[in-house]
Amino acid sequence: MSTARTRIIFTAAAAILLAASAIGGTAAAQATVHHETDTALADAFNGVDRNTNWQLTSKLKLKFPTYHTEGIAFSGDHIFLSAVQIIEPTVKFPAPQGGFDRTPGKGIGHLFVMD
Numbered sequence: 794m795s796t797a798r799t800r801i802i803f804t805a806a807a808a809i810l811l812a813a814s815a816i817g818g819t820a821a822a823q824a825t826v827h828h829e830t831d832t833a834l835a836d837a838f839n840g841v842d843r844n845t846n847w848q849l850t851s852k853l854k855l856k857f858p859t860y861h862t863e864g865i866a867f868s869g870d871h872i873f874l875s876a877v878q879i880i881e882p883t884v885k886f887p888a889p890q891g892g893f894d895r896t897p898g899k900g901i902g903h904l905f906v907m908d
Contacts, residue, residue, distance in 0.1 A: 860903060874905040 860878040867873075883898035 855907075857905075859905070861900075870908065872907040874907070876903045876905065877901065878903060 855874075859874065860876040863875045863877060865872065865874050877900040879898065879900045881899035883895040885895045886893070
């Protein structure tokens with residue numbers, strides 16, 4: 794490999810590392826910003842746990858296989874739905890092994906974007 798090409802590769806790598814450090818530093822700085830605004834909505838979310846009772850407010854019939862849905866998000870013009878197509882289900886261990894309570898299973902992740 795020529796010296797010029799090596800220099801270009803190292804310069805590019807250094808630029809990428811510098812950019813990644815700057816982005817990471819900015820994200821870390823933003824993460825430490827604490828807002829003192831307690832709202833009713835935030836308080837309500839803090840009260841949610843496994844025993845929270847949910848009330849169905851509406852239904853949306855989708856005319857395609859949605860598999861095992863995981864999450865949903867709404868934006869101005871789109872609905873984003875994440876799901877996993879289970880290929881091999883997880884199997885629960887009799888006792889935790891290596892910090893895990895079940896096998897990982899196998900699946901295919903899907904992200905559906907709807908208008």
